Amino acid sequence: xxxxxxxxxxxxxxxxxxxxxxxxxxxxxxxxxxxxxxxxxxxxxxxxxxxxxxxxxxxxxxxxxxxxxxxxxxxxxxxxxxxxxxxxxxxxxxxxxxxxxxxxxxxxxxxxxxxxxxxxxxxxxxxxxxxxxxxxxxxxxxxxxxxxxxxxxxxxxxxxxxxxxxxxxxxxxxxxxxxxxxxxxxxxxxxxxxxxxxxxxxxxxxxxxxxxxxxxxxxxxxxxxxxxxxxxxxxxxxxxxxxxxxxxxxxxxxxxxxxxxxxxxxxxxxxxxxxxxxxxxxxxxxxxxxxxxxxxxxxxxxxxxxxxxxxxxxxxxxxxxxxxxxxxxxxxxxxxxxxxxxxxxxxxxxxxxxxxxxxxxxxxxxxxxxxxxxxxxxxxxxxxxxxxxxxxxxxxxxxxxxxxxxxxxxxxxxxxxxxxxxxxxxxxxxxxxxxxxxxxxxxxxxxxxxxxxxxxxxxxxxxxxxxxxxxxxxxxxxxxxxxxxxxxxxxxxxxxxxxxxxxxxxxxxxxxxxxx
Amino acid sequence: xxxxxxxxxxxxxxxxxxxxxxxxxxxxxxxxxxxxxxxxxxxxxxxxxxxxxxxxxxxxxxxxxxxxxxxxxxxxxxxxxxxxxxxxxxxxxxxxxxxxxxxxxxxxxxxxxxxx
Numbered sequence: 001x002x003x004x005x006x007x008x009x010x011x012x013x014x015x016x017x018x019x020x021x022x023x024x025x026x027x028x029x030x031x032x033x034x035x036x037x038x039x040x041x042x043x044x045x046x047x048x049x050x051x052x053x054x055x056x057x058x059x060x061x062x063x064x065x066x067x068x069x070x071x072x073x074x075x076x077x078x079x080x081x082x083x084x085x086x087x088x089x090x091x092x093x094x095x096x097x098x099x100x101x102x103x104x105x106x107x108x109x110x111x112x113x114x115x116x117x118x119x120x121x122x123x124x125x126x127x128x129x130x131x132x133x134x135x136x137x138x139x140x141x142x143x144x145x146x147x148x149x150x151x152x153x154x155x156x157x158x159x160x161x162x163x164x165x166x167x168x169x170x171x172x173x174x175x176x177x178x179x180x181x182x183x184x185x186x187x188x189x190x191x192x193x194x195x196x197x198x199x200x201x202x203x204x205x206x207x208x209x210x211x212x213x214x215x216x217x218x219x220x221x222x223x224x225x226x227x228x229x230x231x232x233x234x235x236x237x238x239x240x241x242x243x244x245x246x247x248x249x250x251x252x253x254x255x256x257x258x259x260x261x262x263x264x265x266x267x268x269x270x271x272x273x274x275x276x277x278x279x280x281x282x283x284x285x286x287x288x289x290x291x292x293x294x295x296x297x298x299x300x301x302x303x304x305x306x307x308x309x310x311x312x313x314x315x316x317x318x319x320x321x322x323x324x325x326x327x328x329x330x331x332x333x334x335x336x337x338x339x340x341x342x343x344x345x346x347x348x349x350x351x352x353x354x355x356x357x358x359x360x361x362x363x364x365x366x367x368x369x370x371x372x373x374x375x376x377x378x379x380x381x382x383x384x385x386x387x388x389x390x391x392x393x394x395x396x397x398x399x400x401x402x403x404x405x406x407x408x409x410x411x412x413x414x415x416x417x418x419x420x421x422x423x424x425x426x427x428x429x430x431x432x433x434x435x436x437x438x439x440x441x442x443x444x445x446x447x448x449x450x451x452x453x454x455x456x457x458x459x460x461x462x463x464x465x466x467x468x469x470x471x472x473x474x475x476x477x478x479x480x481x482x483x484x485x486x487x488x489x490x491x492x493x494x495x496x497x498x499x500x501x502x503x504x505x506x507x508x509x510x511x512x513x514x515x516x
Numbered sequence: 517x518x519x520x521x522x523x524x525x526x527x528x529x530x531x532x533x534x535x536x537x538x539x540x541x542x543x544x545x546x547x548x549x550x551x552x553x554x555x556x557x558x559x560x561x562x563x564x565x566x567x568x569x570x571x572x573x574x575x576x577x578x579x580x581x582x583x584x585x586x587x588x589x590x591x592x593x594x595x596x597x598x599x600x601x602x603x604x605x606x607x608x609x610x611x612x613x614x615x616x617x618x619x620x621x622x623x624x625x626x627x628x629x630x631x632x
Contacts, residue, residue: 136593143600150607159618166611170534173547173604177527177554180597184554187590188561 004044005062005078008088008127009141011037016120023113030116035099037120041127042092048085049484061133061509077133077194079509082487083338087130087262090342094253094349094466095123101353101462102246104455105360109244115155121148122250126258133509134193135183135271142179142226142259146172149255152247153239164242168235175225175232182218185211186271196509199270203503209277216272216282220289223267227260229323230293233316237300240315241308241365245356248308252315253349257341261322265334269492270505274329286327287418294320294425302432307355307365310436311348314391317425318344324422325406328413335482335489336405342485343390343398343473350387350466354380357455357463358440367436372445376452379460381441386467390474392433393426398473519560526553540612540622547608551601555594562587 015037019030061079080088099119106112125145132138150172154165183193189211192198201207225232240252268274268282297317304310318340325337357380358373359365374381390397403426410419454460473481491505530553533546563586570588572581616622 136596140596140600143604147600147603147607154611154614157614159615162611162614162618166540166608166615169604169608169611170543170547173550173608174531174534176600176604177550180554181557184558184561184590184593187593193589 003062004047005080005131007044008041008131009078009124011040012120012124012127016117016124019113019117019120023117027113030113031099031103034116034120035096035103038092038096038099038123041088041123042096045085045089045092048080049089052082052085052484052487076137077509078128078131079133079196079505080131081505082484082491083262083265083489084130086338086342086484086488087258088127090345091123091126091130091254091258093469094345095119095250097349097462097466098246098249098253098353101249101356101459102244104458105245105356109155115152115244118148118152118155119247119250121145122152122255126254129258130262133195135186135195135198135267136193138195138263138266139176139179139183142263143176145255145259146176146226149247149251153243153251155244155247156242161242164235164238168239171225171232171235175222178218178222178225182215182222185215185218189215194509195266195271196506199273200506202271202273202276212272212276212278216268216278219264219267219272220282220285223260223264224289227256227264227319227323228293228316229260229289229319230296230316231289233293233297236316237309237312240312240352241306245308245353245359248311248355249349249352252312252352253345256315256319257322257345261319261326261337261341265326265338265492268326269334274493279329283327283329286323287415290320290323290325290327291418291421292320293317293323295421296320298425298428298432302428305367307358307367307436307440308352309365310367310432311351311355314429314432315344315348317429318348318391320425321403321406321422324415324418325409327418328409328415329493330409330413331486331489331493332405333409333413334493335485336402336409338488339398339477339481339485340402340406343402343470346466346473347387347390347397347399347470350383350463350470351391353459353466354384354387354463357459358384360455360459361452362449367439369446370440370449371443372441372449374441375445376449377454377460379454379457380463383460383463383467385437385441386470387463388433388437390467390470392430394430396471396474398470398477401474401477519556523553523557523560526550526556529553538624540615540624543624544605544608544612548601548605551597551604555597555601558590558597559594560590562590 015033018033022029061077106115122145125141125148128141129138129145132141150165150169153168154162186198187193189207190198190201228236240248243251272278274282294317297313297320301310301313304313322337322341325333325340361377362370390399393400393403407419407422526549530546530549533542534550537543567586568584570585619626
């Protein structure tokens with residue numbers, strides 16, 4: 001299984017090149033190649049999980065074999081563990097659905113081969129970031145995904161799109177510089193770039209606390225901006241709604257999680273160490289940022305009438321849930337946070353896609369000009385309603401279970417105040433999405449929409465599929481999903497049993513050098 | 517130490533240009549300065565006073581070579597980072613051009629479509 005790890009990056013990268021090469025001669029090849037690549041990634045990710053479920057360890061590490069003299073030097077290390085695997089599956093799943101949705105949706109845009117090339121580049125960057133075993137490769141893959149996303153936000157080439165992309169690029173560049181300086185500081189104080197090796201040195205207490213603190217602050221700032229935490233969120237409500245609907249779904253559903261949440265979890269838990277001397281202050285910072293994002297995002301979202309902008313503010317707020325769960329610094333907290341991140345990818349992906357469908361049906365994104373869509377567009381309405389119930393946290397949808405787990409984790413960690421903030425946010429989210437449903441799906445159909453038609457099946461089925469997965473995700477939690485997410489959490493956070501998570505990650509990487 | 521201070525000053529100048537200045541070209545220049553500041557910082561991590569280039573010639577004593585040569589790894593990082601920076605700068609210039617074509621102005625205050 002280890003040998004297929006580099007394919008997770010190479011397949012989408014190759015697909016991007018094919019899309020560009022075939023741009024002039026065979027523009028129709030781009031969607032086919034992209035879909036085939038996404039489905040191949042999905043099959044590979046599922047295969048990894050099936051192997052993981054059959055008892056064998058899901059984990060593996062791969063590296064270019066450079067032979068420097070006699071010693072084996074691991075080159076570009078790619079490491080697959082439970083945490084990476086769950087994100088790989090998520091990226092493959094959502095991107096496949098998004099590509100199917102885009103087949104018809106993108107009809108109204110020019111330069112579709114370029115769209116597919118950038119989309120594949122985005123997928124390659126995200127997969128690479130999730131698999132990267134050293135800090136600099138993590139940075140490079142983050143940049144690949146980011147640059148593709150800047151260009152995709154501007155893809156509509158309207159005034160609004162380009163301005164949003166410019167602002168996103170400006171702040172993204174500052175974030176990247178901050179991450180790179182953080183990498184430099186860790187390299188200066190350890191002489192290493194491999195995350196597992198740096199983690200071992202930090203755990204042994206061989207790194208000065210000042211350097212660690214500086215690096216942690218720079219990573220928190222840089223990755224926090226990529227994850228749109230509240231003081232660094234200004235770009236998101238412009239950038240995410242400006243992109244074409246499939247890209248909004250990719251950005252909100254996947255990008256802020258793979259570049260933001262995954263990288264934060266990996267760096268804070270494995271490299272810097274939440275049990276180390278900085279653990280307490282990092283925990284406080286995560287909790288404060290999480291609470292501010294949760295409450296701020298949902299309050300700003302309440303007043304929005306633009307459907308996509310409202311969804312973007314809720315992305316900030318839902319990322320806040322994930323952050324406070326990570327800040328609980330327990331195995332249950334990390335598991336609940338990851339479960340919520342997975343759920344958010346499913347329901348926010350569905351909601352952004354359905355916002356695209358609704359815009360196609362009604363010609364507007366303004367919620368106050370919609371109404372009664374359940375009558376004219378039943379398929380889209382059912383999918384939207386399912387996803388909205390899920391983000392609102394209505395049982396038995398998955399959003400309910402992950403929010404409940406987060407509350408339990410916060411109470412167990414002795415943080416009732418944070419739990420109360422999370423509960424308030426959950427109620428406000430429910431209020432907000434009840435309003436959305438009432439305004440868009442039910443109520444009176446405006447006269448001008450009386451002849452409106454539902455979108456083609458290739459656009460309504462993806463939304464329905466994601467909504468169905470939201471429902472299944474909730475029902476599956478006790479039936480196996482808890483093991484998958486639990487493994488992912490146990491990969492970074494020591495659970496109740498005597499498993500030292502960062503140490504097992506280090507062992508995984510160190511076994512590389514001892515391969516025959 | 518002087519050079520680290522220079523990198524810090526450059527970083528400050530670049531961030532000022534990028535985030536405070538309202539002229540889009542000044543923002544682009546700010547981005548370039550930020551990138552160079554970071555590169556300057558990285559390249560110094562491997563520098564040793566009077567060090568030689570990290571290319572080992574035949575017959576050179578390994579221990580002496582390792583003692584004298586500068587650390588090649590930061591140089592590799594900076595090369596990669598320059599390429600990434602080039603991509604970012606090109607994209608930013610392309611967006612600036614589009615904005616100019618659309619509004620006939622490079623003043624960020626005249627771009628009214630965004631609220632935040």
